[in-house]
Amino acid sequence: MTRATAHRARKERRCSDCRRTIKPGEVYVRHVASPNDPDVGNEGWWRLSECADCARRCGRGELIETRAAA
Numbered sequence: 001m002t003r004a005t006a007h008r009a010r011k012e013r014r015c016s017d018c019r020r021t022i023k024p025g026e027v028y029v030r031h032v033a034s035p036n037d038p039d040v041g042n043e044g045w046w047r048l049s050e051c052a053d054c055a056r057r058c059g060r061g062e063l064i065e066t067r068a069a070a
């Protein structure tokens with residue numbers, strides 16, 4: 001199973017979806033799957049970063065707003 005959590009970036013990252021740079025201080029969504037996830041088909045830990053725009057477009061805006069307000 002994959003897990004999506006919102007974080008505030010401490011260093012620059014690249015959105016794995018639109019490829020734009022996520023700057024320090026921006027809130028982004030981190031997706032994590034443990035090794036051998038049947039949905040992802042990964043062998044090791046799998047992580048990706050998703051910028052706020054893409055998260056909102058994919059219906060995860062709530063995660064962003066909750067984190068941004070904290």
Ligand SMILES: [Zn+2]
Nearest residue numbers: 015018051054
């Ligand atoms: Zn993006």
